Amino acid sequence: MNRHTDRRSSLPEKHYLSHFGPRQGQLLSRLLTHTHLPGLSSLDQMHLLALADTVSTCNIDFAERFAIDAAKTAIAKENLTGVPNTENVSTDSLDDCGLRFLLAMKHYNYLLRCLPISQRHSFQKQGVGTSNIVWAFHSESEEELLNLIPSYVKGQPKWHVLKELGVGWWLRNNNLLRQCIERLAKASFQANQDPLDAAIYYMAMKKKSVVWGLFRSKKDEKMTQFFANNFAEDRWRKAALKNAFALLGKQRFEHAVAFFLLANSLNDALEVCLTKLEDLQLALVITRLYEGEHDPTPPSFKKLLYEEVLGCDKNGENQDLSRAHPDPFLRSMALWILKDYTGSLSTLLDSQIGSMHPLFDDESAALGNASHQDAGHSTNPNVFNFYVYLRTHPLLIRQHIASSAQDKKRAQVVIAGFSYGGADTSAASSGLATDKQIQLEDSITPLERQLYFTTAHAHFKAGCPALALEVLSKLPTKVIDQETSNAQSPASGPDV
Known part of the structure; x- marks a missing residue:
């Protein structure tokens, strides 16, 4: 040797x-x-x-x-x-x-x-x-x-980079978001020394005086004088709107958004973001900055989630799943923001979603979404990996437990993966309230079980039998009857 x-x-x-x-x-x-x-x-x-x-x-x-x-x-x-x-x-x-x-x-x-x-x-x-x-x-x-x-x-952030990384979704602290956008606005100005390039961000934060100061530093007397006006007055508000529509005609959409915000026309600014820039993240960020000083989820922010992601009207009602966003992860995040934790989980299992949405074909191809194919729901392994994590999230468990505590006669509470164990069923059947301790029991519904098998099948077809076996090795042995689960689950909406 x-x-x-x-x-x-x-x-x-x-x-x-x-x-x-x-x-x-x-x-x-x-x-x-x-x-x-x-x-x-x-x-x-x-x-x-x-x-x-x-x-x-x-x-x-x-x-x-x-x-x-x-x-x-x-x-x-x-x-x-x-x-x-x-x-x-x-x-x-x-x-x-x-x-x-x-x-x-x-x-x-x-x-x-x-x-x-x-x-x-x-x-x-x-x-x-x-x-x-x-x-x-x-x-x-x-x-x-x-x-x-x-x-x-490096102090050189660009919006397209932040957008590609999904910062508009995952940067949930409004103070931290404001710091990020302030750095972005500063970098946008320094890149071309054009105050209008940074105006969209400063106006979203209602910092008109900063834009005025930038024009002043560039010795642009015309724009300095214009931004010095009081845009709460109808005369100057109309002037800002006129400039916004003129910029739209020149296809300078980011600059147009800045002037709509200057005129306090948030809805028009968001419409440009959605229809011209096709940038939902930018629209979400603007609403949080413009209206979210005291409310982390302001009304316009919720309206965007309802209409653009969840297929509802502006009040979150009359949901049409065919018009919801086909991306299950976006729907899950939107529902989580709205504190519908159960819905955030169950939407990952939903099929036939977003068939009338403009991005249906693109999103289906990008995600490997099989909702439009013969499969019952998506066989994207990423959906499985995230679902396995989310089904045992503490907030989701706490929500179910809090709901179940309202019904003292309930002998068993079925959660996705959790149930009461060791309860005195005789006492429960007689209507007597008993002290119960929660015993974590790994159990799944038939729909969840199907997700395990479709994911394993997808791995096997992709030539990864080891991954298929790993998925099946995590399969819980107890399957909850769907009808029993529906009858016992305290949560509203689809059973998960």
């Missing part, structure tokens, strides 16, 4: 087999660069390189990290591209949800650097993906995640 073999065998077996750090990543990168793997296109190998870079630059044992281990890890400073890592923010404080998003963001950024220009545009339009954004949405480390965005840390 030679010296090299001795040294290798002296390493702990688990470490040797599972460790994949920067050196291993560089070795794989060299191999993939000079070797064509059978059955993979050059684009496929590019994605494999991106995955290797992401994994190797994260000092993590994934199997233990996501299953049991709660230890936090740091991002290695070394990466495959040879570019020094300038991030000074430690990821030790990231929770599991935040870490999942961070990995997706690093993977996305690597592909943006390496993909051919012809494919980069469509990839950028799709962004990091709502299946990843939803993890950041449920993370309690949003400030840490924000400070891990490279352009934001």
